[in-house]
Amino acid sequence: MALFLKYFSGLPGNSCNRVSYPTRTMCVLQGTSVNISCTYSHPPDAKLYYKFWFKWRANQEPRDLQSDSEYEGRAEYPVEETGRSTLTITDLRHTDSSEYRFTFKTSQHEWKGSLHGTTLTVTGLRVEVTPVAMVTEGQRVTLTCITSCPLADKPSYIWYQNNGSVTELENPENQLVLDPVGPQHAGSYSCSVRNYPHLRSPEERLTVQCTMSLSGELTVAMVIEGQRVTLTCITSCPLADKPSYIWHQNNGSVNGSENPENQLVLDPVGPQHAGNYSCSVRNYPHLRSPEETLTPPSLHVSCDHAFHQLNLCVLFILNEMCLFFTALQGNDDWTVTCTSSNVCSLRGSTVDISCTFKYPEKQHDLSTTVLETLWFTKEDRNQTPVDLLSDADYTGRVESSCGEISCIGSSCNRNCTLSIRDLRQSDSAVYNFRFKTNQPGGEHTANPGVALNVTDLHVKVSPWGNNANLECDSMCANATYIWYRNGQRVEKPSWVDIYSEASYSCAVEGYERLQSPSVCKSTPQYADMSSMFFHSHHISAV
Known part of the structure; x- marks a missing residue:
């Protein structure tokens, strides 16, 4: 990434004080270990007094991780390494998610470690079931092993069913697809990452229900008064015990209708049998078929299939019926789409993150009502999302608004939009959006969320002889930069004289108040050091 300089040489070949981090962001699994490295340099004639890694905390002095009680026995780095340092943190915890920086001091200079280091996010695993955790036999079910951010190395995933019974289904796409789902798929599921089988996600239970339908078996293709009609209650999978079936006419029970043979015979059929019929199973109250309508039979009227449209005949046709608790949706009915998966913004500025969610207006004769929308970056101990509006880290800085329903x-x-003001480096995270409805299992989360990177501006200096090339540097691409010389706006400088009295800084167009630290001529305390002509001088960014 970018090379950040605190001081630089005015002559070719001379050493500078510098620290460079090859990796700026890392996402690592909770419970594992991570190596964070940097390279550093200082003038060869300078004596090194100390060097150490620290966890960046706003308005706090750096604290050596090896003496930090929070990292006792878990953080170390070889002191004998020269020009390079590697921090190793073991047994990673969620609280280790932070930015890590390196600092050192020599006889000539103290590197304050005030520039960006490496941001580490520690994530756990969890299982998400789509469309819902209670489904009907024959549907397509997708289990997804989810992390809060993309893991550093693209891993392979392993799935477990029912208390550690390994399915041995390994998938680099972090999904297990059950299509069609059947009773054998019911149970508790968890996932892990290859090479870390002991770090499993919490279990998610999948319930698979049988379907029930009602069909009529006719002695002839046409029904008239006096004929025999047989109604049959059908389930799509065997029930545990041999059940008794109960029949319902116009929402009331049919006397003497309980039958272990799952049939109701109307013989002879007459006008009193007209109405809506459904069936259920004793001891299985959740299993009840949709209703079928029996139209009053005609007296001695012969008819054909065309009369079915005119209700002059009653034709019972074998249909594929749905269980009352049918799964909520197909993947296209319920979606959350965000405008961008990655957003980069300046520290101190304001950012808007937007997502649009889609849902069916009505399901199972129940109008859909949106009960809750929320944004979150983390979950509590019970895997429940923490609403950003109540998160202490964002107090007074976040607003959430949603547009009209279309x-x-x-x-x-x-469409819903999250606004975050006065951005801080600690706001760099993955932002997720979730909405909840009144439908059974109607809770859905954006996947993936929106990764926000908060960055500062720095003037990157490339010396050459008595001149230097200046570049405005940040993590954000495609920005339009503006320049200042001695606080006055100027065209972009090309080569500048390192002996000049001028100071230079830059800003992103539209955010002029968020200027970078300035680069200026050496202060008197370095006047006798021919290798140094400029130093950084911080200007408030807010």
């Missing part, structure tokens, strides 16, 4: 056909959508 419905076209049977589908509705709505």
